[in-house]
Amino acid sequence: EVQLVESGGGLAQPGGSLRLSCAASGFTLRNYAMSWVRQAPGKGLEWVSGISDSDTQTYLADSVKGRFTISRDNSRNTLFMQMNSLRADDTAVYYCAKEMSYALTGYYQAWGQGTLVTVSS
Amino acid sequence: QSALTQPASVSGSPGQSITISCTGTSSDIGRYQFVSWYQHYPGKAPKLMIYDVNYRPSGVSNRFSGSKSGNTASLTISGLQAEDEADYYCSSHSSSSTVVFGGGTKLTVL
Numbered sequence: 143e144v145q146l147v148e149s150g151g152g153l154a155q156p157g158g159s160l161r162l163s164c165a166a167s168g169f170t171l172r173n174y175a176m177s178w179v180r181q182a183p184g185k186g187l188e189w190v191s192g193i194s195d196s197d198t199q200t201y202l203a204d205s206v207k208g209r210f211t212i213s214r215d216n217s218r219n220t221l222f223m224q225m226n227s228l229r230a231d232d233t234a235v236y237y238c239a240k241e242m243s244y245a246l247t248g249y250y251q252a253w254g255q256g257t258l259v260t261v262s263s
Numbered sequence: 264q265s266a267l268t269q270p271a272s273v274s275g276s277p278g279q280s281i282t283i284s285c286t287g288t289s290s291d292i293g294r295y296q297f298v299s300w301y302q303h304y305p306g307k308a309p310k311l312m313i314y315d316v317n318y319r320p321s322g323v324s325n326r327f328s329g330s331k332s333g334n335t336a337s338l339t340i341s342g343l344q345a346e347d348e349a350d351y352y353c354s355s356h357s358s359s360s361t362v363v364f365g366g367g368t369k370l371t372v373l
């Protein structure tokens with residue numbers, strides 16, 4: 143069974159940093175593209191970042207460019223999101239999402255349960 | 264990277280059909296076949312319902328169907344059931360290999 147378990151969320155101060163992790167099981171992470179998607183309180187889904195299966199291509203939404211970095215450790219079956227210079231509008235539930243294939247198409251076949259990030263002083 | 268435009272809410276009675284529209288631009292929906300739809304119950308993980316405009320993943324009811332014309336995609340749910348009441352999001356691949364979601368539509372089954 144495919145499982146994605148996020149961790150690393152919590153309370154951060156404006157300007158602070160957090161590192162999210164997503165532990166994958168039930169499939170071989172290296173064979174799939176992955177993404178992070180977030181949902182702010184009372185808002186809709188927002189794509190944040192994606193990474194190719196081979197780790198050679200990474201993409202970021204304009205809203206987080208220059209502040210967030212996506213990476214993966216295929217040997218540990220884990221996806222990461224380093225979040226720096228956090229702002230109040232980064233407050234959201236962050237979901238780890240598995241693509242249907244190696245390609246970055248936006249077809250998220252599996253999702254984690256999400257980890258809450260709150261940015262507040 | 265502007266969000267795709269969806270109606271905030273739609274409603275229908277059990278057994279009826281409803282359609283949710285999703286309007287983008289020539290840089291996303293109008294350019295790519297990578298359009299998908301998600302069903303989302305609050306507090307739960309979203310579920311992929313439609314991909315490639317009109318394909319259903321295994322296990323998704325054939326009451327759900329998708330289509331696209333120009334810059335607008337649509338999700339149709341036929342034979343509405345109470346359990347269909349949820350939030351629905353469209354999504355499209357966009358230029359620069361990014362992904363854009365719609366603002367979401369709350370479906371109420373009357």
